[in-house]
Amino acid sequence: MRQAGRYMPEYRAMRERYGFLELARNPEAAAEVTLQPVARLGVDAAILFADILLIVEPLGVGLEFAKGEGPVIHRPVRTEAAIARLPRVDVESAVPFVFEAVRRVKRALDGKVPLIGFAGAPFTVASYVVEGGPSRDYLHTKRLMYEEPEGWNRLMGILVDATARYLNGQIAAGAEAVQVFDSWVGVLAPDDYRTFVLPHTRALIRALTPNIPVIHFGTGTASLLPSMRAAGGDVIGLDWRVDLDLGWAAVGQDVAVQGNLDPVALLAPVAEIRRRAAAILGQAAGRPGHIFNLGHGVLPQTPVDHVHALVDAVHELSAR
């Protein structure tokens, strides 16, 4: 999960100086934010500070991060005809600042911990492009799939191409692993996932630079896990809605898993956080291939010292 965010005073201080997109576009500032949680929390890897929607800016859809409301896309794309008019995204010239941020972070880390790059999975990015922002029912996205499947597939193809270039650019700049966030894919019926998403996510993962571990993440995916595994990834993300041991069995124990503490648990007293971390490590049963993580991002209301206590608890309990 993105480790930096509104729960950290040093991040809020940066946001007083920069708007969200401004921060993402400034390699020096983005590198500084990327490094904040490594210094503050003692985590085992850095995660690039960026946003999954940066690659849709060049599509001309009018991306804005409205204050307190998250991303807004002012000209959503909802029909096959509109999709046919989208330009090809020249990622290399559109987001050079991201690759520069990766290089700066790598120099600053100096090999102490690895750096994880990331991008949105094509479904989740497409859902923003089609809905115009976050959604509850994903009406427009599903309607496009059901009524104009060729338009849907064309949009997914554009995003697969751009995302592969985006991630391979991060890898070329020094990212040692990449994470593909399909955060909202859990709104789909399993059969719709298999028809409208799996082939595209598979094409993306196959287009990535070899020998770089890929983490394939989603939420609300309990019944999608076997299909997500079929789409690809060396590590499959599990959210808190599934028992870790059962989720691992569903994807197969020949892939690694990442997860799966409920981010809301970080608001509980530290003793309860430690109890829950121990329960997850117990479900992983000491098998190699479990990366401890939250099931989704840190909530803004989270006390920083609770996050620190979790990192300490995982280090201490894993060492036993």
Add this chain to the structure above:
Amino acid sequence: MRQAGRYMPEYRAMRERYGFLELARNPEAAAEVTLQPVARLGVDAAILFADILLIVEPLGVGLEFAKGEGPVIHRPVRTEAAIARLPRVDVESAVPFVFEAVRRVKRALDGKVPLIGFAGAPFTVASYVVEGGPSRDYLHTKRLMYEEPEGWNRLMGILVDATARYLNGQIAAGAEAVQVFDSWVGVLAPDDYRTFVLPHTRALIRALTPNIPVIHFGTGTASLLPSMRAAGGDVIGLDWRVDLDLGWAAVGQDVAVQGNLDPVALLAPVAEIRRRAAAILGQAAGRPGHIFNLGHGVLPQTPVDHVHALVDAVHELSAR
């Protein structure tokens, strides 16, 4: 699912004359709304028009249905101390209009189709009481569970008692089956469901009048299904996020299941709706004990004739 709603012109006409709570409190109008989909769509059962939050009004939490925003609870209850001050709910005197609506519907139906009563499950009702309305992360609800479990259990006990009286009152007035809606329970980790929800839902279902079928419904429940079955119910609701055959296997084929078309599919062309209905009936494989239904409520944007086409398709395809 509630069959009447904003997608029906005859319902919208009623709502021009009555506010939402006013409609629910008027037995004559509530009965009329309950009967609208039976007349218009030819469904196989009537579902009472009411709201899951009617039973929390006597708690004095300030329930209001704000225009276009859904329910608001002006004085949410978030601590053990506040829960200790809640009055006992005298359901029989608080919602006599619901029981009167049931009697009126029964007389009007005259045995042509059965009438299903319903209530919210204690977790989902508690989440409104604690959050003050719909929520994304259920921070306050989970914090209450984690930090003040005795307060949580006390609140759940109050709601179990009130809900049992509410459903038994509907049954006494003539409801021939009841549905327990745990619509938002899918936000919980399976272990939290087992600890904080299952015992209460089980107590509720055990307190209901014998020999009346109980439908136990939730959404986002793929990994909760075995626990929901353990909590009780003659029929377990499946939403569209699970393959019907796998969901049925998860709850066990000695209970019935209900589901599981994605409500968004009703916006697709009729041919696609029929194809999807056939796919679900195919997964049920003609086994007795499958009640065809949506995975959640009809969306306001849905064309009425698409709902009608679905009812026709299910009748026609089931007869084969």
